[in-house]
Amino acid sequence: MYKWVEIDLDAIESNFIKIKEKVGPETKVLGVVKADAYGHGIIEVSRALARSGVDYLGVTEIAEGIKLREAGIKTPILVFGPFLPEDAFYFQEFVLTATLSDLTTIRNIVTQGFSIAVHLKIETGFGRTGFKYNELAELVQMVKNNDNIMVQGIYSHLATSMYSDSSFAYRQFEKFIEAVKFLEKEDLKIPIKHICNSAALVKFPQMHLDMVRAGTILYGQEVAGNQSLQGGLKNAWSLKGQITYINDLPKGHSIGYERAHFLKSAAKTAVVPIGFHHGFSVEPIPRPKGLLDLIKVLAKVLLRFIDHPRVKTYVRIRDKEVPVIGKVGMQMTILDVTSIPDLVIGETVEMPGRRTNISPELPKVYLRDGKPFKIIKDSEKNEEFLNNLSG
Numbered sequence: 001m002y003k004w005v006e007i008d009l010d011a012i013e014s015n016f017i018k019i020k021e022k023v024g025p026e027t028k029v030l031g032v033v034k035a036d037a038y039g040h041g042i043i044e045v046s047r048a049l050a051r052s053g054v055d056y057l058g059v060t061e062i063a064e065g066i067k068l069r070e071a072g073i074k075t076p077i078l079v080f081g082p083f084l085p086e087d088a089f090y091f092q093e094f095v096l097t098a099t100l101s102d103l104t105t106i107r108n109i110v111t112q113g114f115s116i117a118v119h120l121k122i123e124t125g126f127g128r129t130g131f132k133y134n135e136l137a138e139l140v141q142m143v144k145n146n147d148n149i150m151v152q153g154i155y156s157h158l159a160t161s162m163y164s165d166s167s168f169a170y171r172q173f174e175k176f177i178e179a180v181k182f183l184e185k186e187d188l189k190i191p192i193k194h195i196c197n198s199a200a201l202v203k204f205p206q207m208h209l210d211m212v213r214a215g216t217i218l219y220g221q222e223v224a225g226n227q228s229l230q231g232g233l234k235n236a237w238s239l240k241g242q243i244t245y246i247n248d249l250p251k252g253h254s255i256g257y258e259r260a261h262f263l264k265s266a267a268k269t270a271v272v273p274i275g276f277h278h279g280f281s282v283e284p285i286p287r288p289k290g291l292l293d294l295i296k297v298l299a300k301v302l303l304r305f306i307d308h309p310r311v312k313t314y315v316r317i318r319d320k321e322v323p324v325i326g327k328v329g330m331q332m333t334i335l336d337v338t339s340i341p342d343l344v345i346g347e348t349v350e351m352p353g354r355r356t357n358i359s360p361e362l363p364k365v366y367l368r369d370g371k372p373f374k375i376i377k378d379s380e381k382n383e384e385f386l387n388n389l390s391g
Ligand SMILES: *Cc1c(COP(=O)(O)O)cnc(C)c1O
Pocket: 032, 034, 080, 157, 196, 197, 198, 199, 213, 214, 215, 216, 217
């Protein structure tokens, strides 16, 4: 198959159960499946979660929600992102739950007469979307006077839950509770209150409230601030390719574009058909968060400059780490496989990758009991829903 992404659905279910255990029976779990379920495939992951008893699914865009409904998924779906007035129709049509975060949008929905379930979003410090405290009085009047807006929940999003310094997260939580209290004092009934993402649900049990929103840890990725859950999580994702070419090159030979690498001794090299076109080795450039962080980033750049083994990219073949050499190409990457003299064409290589960067075009191989049971070549369907949306 040349290249594919392997997704272990048992691992996702096991992580989901770990999260359920962590939050207890009183707290609902929303599984975040935005961005193609962080690269794991939105439909298969959502089906697995629905089977495991997830209470809600969370996506950013209306189109993602429609995709799930078209796949026959019945679980409540919360759409996090703001939307254009002319798309309010889709929430009613596909039974999606909207996030309301400004008064203008409410006015638009009321004018258009759609009946939709909503969660209210409160601005507590993230600085993206949400009602401000001074808008709450008007908000209450609007939703109380309009039965077609059914308030089922209220939430906010934490900006720094991954930091070891929790002071800003606490401040956001306090502001959120203040807003909730205000609305409840005005006699607005709000069934589901929620603020925790992955890092927060692990670190701040006192913030669990009625529901938590789990993304990162659902897929087995550790979140900063090691706590109880971690270690128990299982990785659900791996990027794989097959060796398509093996070569022997002499000492001093240059490798690839810009002659970015020279062999220090005679080497066996190999090609794997994955490159930056597929999202491999594509990394965001970090903006240092402080002086210490700046020094770390600079040190890394320096180590890259001298081609230090610590900053090389490694891939796995037969449980052995082998380095990527030279610049990663658009659709091919060169490896130094000298340490595996009997390597043959077609052998499997496991590549590291930022899963949300890896192209959704790659086939996805879903595993159950460690064995492939379904292969999906995505992008072949559902595109028309995107086209149906205005805006
Ligand atoms: C992405 C997202 C989450 C999940 O965040 P993780 O840190 O991956 O758990 C939760 N809530 C909202 C609103 C999000 O956009």
